[in-house]
Amino acid sequence: MTEKTVLIVDDEPDIRELLEITLSRMGLLTRSAANLTEAVALLAEAAPDLCLTDMRLPDGNGIDLVAHIQSDYPQVPVAVITAHGSVDAAIAALKAGAFDFISKPVELENLRNLVLSALELGAESSDGVDDDHGGLIGETPQMQRLRQQIDKLARSQAPVHIHGESGTGKEVVARLIHRRGPRASGPFIAVNCGAIPAELMESELFGHVKGSFTGAHRDKSGLFQAASGGTLFLDEVADLPLSMQVKLLRAIQEKTIRPVGSSEETGTDIRLLSATHKDLTGEVEAERFREDLYFRINVIGLKVPALRERLDDIPRLATTLLQRIASDMGISAPVLQPAAIDRLQAYHFPGNVRELENILERALALAEGSELTADDLQLQAAPRAPGGQQLNRRRDDRDRLQAVAGDLPGYMDSIEREVLGAALERYQWNRTEAASALGISFRSLRYRLKKLGLDQSD
Structure with missing residues (x-):
């Protein structure tokens, strides 16, 4: 197996020597540069498997070298050595594309862990990345961009x-x-x-x-x-x-x-x-x-x-989820009728993919036959454009005022009780899931349930 090579860039001879000794004891070859110019020249001769560079160099800084490696040698991980407590410098290095950073004085155990992680990354890169989407289903531009970022x-x-x-x-x-x-x-x-x-x-x-x-x-x-x-x-x-x-x-x-x-x-x-x-x-x-x-x-x-930002992914996503749910239930997956797909694409999906899965699971449990119809989904198309609905809104406002009947706190409690009850039923009284779906903390949900008499702690 070919020995791995690490390029060390630091203007202090003592630091370079310490790094060279440590890395050689790990069975690694090293090449050293005292400044940015020498480092660029050594990179041009042969790309290393890893680069370790000090942040402060006589003719530039580590960020410049990170940017150069990112541009011309993107397969080479580069780690930056920063002064103790230089949080801003470390963040700047990471934003520029550094693999990681390590602070002075360099602790050898931390250095060894960093080097091993970086070299493992390089080995994986040479083998190529598998095509498994890891649960991210969809081919819209938004999803393709997300995978590239990942x-x-x-x-x-x-x-x-x-x-x-x-x-x-x-x-x-x-x-x-x-x-x-x-x-x-x-x-x-x-x-x-x-x-x-x-x-x-x-x-x-x-x-x-x-x-x-x-x-x-x-x-x-x-x-x-x-x-x-x-x-x-x-x-x-x-x-x-x-x-x-x-x-x-x-x-x-x-x-x-x-x-x-x-x-x-x-x-x-x-x-x-x-x-x-x-x-x-x-x-x-x-x-x-x-x-x-x-x-x-x-x-x-x-x-x-959000799911509504990638509606073209819904047909494939829904089909995949249906197959998974049906497999868990030990039955054959039904086919979504075109009208059912249209109904899904017209829906707003405030709960996104998790909500889509719940909708399909409910439909599959209640439907009969080898196809799922639009009615099986039990969905109403979400209102997208409220134009021309002023009269209905005025009627709704009047009805709400009458419902308050001089007791606004009681009316608000009744609405909150209804919303919390619906959320708990949807997630089978799993409070953590319900709190997440409602956008509140677990502690807040627990307090609200107790206040409204919905606590089932027994």
Whole structure:
């Protein structure tokens, strides 16, 4: 097997020597450059399997070299060495296309982990990427662009924030980024931040030591440790309490965590992905989400399109979902009649792909025969253009005013009770799913259910 080569770019001879010794002990060949000009010349002679570059060079900076490699040698991963605490520099490097960064003074164990991940990425790139869509079904331009972005982001270790409406498939996207990257053989740990009580959040993420609080009868590893060597996916990250946001920010910046009750910090080795259906910028403006954490997790943003933005994907998507549902039920999948497909494409889909799956599952359970008709779907085409409906709106407004009957709070409670009840029925009283579909936190849903007498905790 051909030995791997690493290009080291640093103007300090001592740093170059330390890196050369460490990498040679890993069985790697090294070539070294003291500045940007020498590095460009060595790249032209032969592309390495990995490049390690200091951020500050006598005739430029590491960002310039990252950009050059991205343009002329896109198959070569490049990692940047930054000064301790230089968060802005690290973020700039990742945005420019760096695979990862490491801070000075360089900890050798972290360096070895980074190098092994980068070389594994290069090996996967040479073998080519499989054609499996990983659950992302559709061939519209929006979906093709999303897949291209996923393939590019999989080659980086930069934190990615995935945003989109509820039910669009944000976790599917996160899993695909993980599976196509160098950490694919490691664990993928997904956590819904809105489903963990605030008082348990720190222990769940960072772990705790025995005796650190009432009920801590033994040491427990947290989700950061569980995701070591792999990917940690924080879903509904906007639901994190502000106190926890501070601790998460430090864990990301320092790449260390401190279990509850421990006096020692532990290094972490994770790829961080996050998601929310909320407008995170709006949450920052409303001071419900820290701006510094926003910039740290949103190094690269990735939008998952709503289903109504890719209507041409519905026929294939619906057919695939029907086949999957029918297979789970142990029956043959029926055929969607053209009128049924038209009905689906006329619908607004506030719940997106998740809602489409629920609609098809219900239709399949109730329908008879080898075809699904438009009526089997039990859908009304969503109103798209309200023009010419002023008279109906005035009547609706008058009816609503009469329904209030001097008791606005009671009327609003009745509406909320109806909406919450419908959501819980749709998700078979799974509160986490219902809260996600409604765009509220699990704690908020629990409070509302208790207030409105819908709690079924018994």
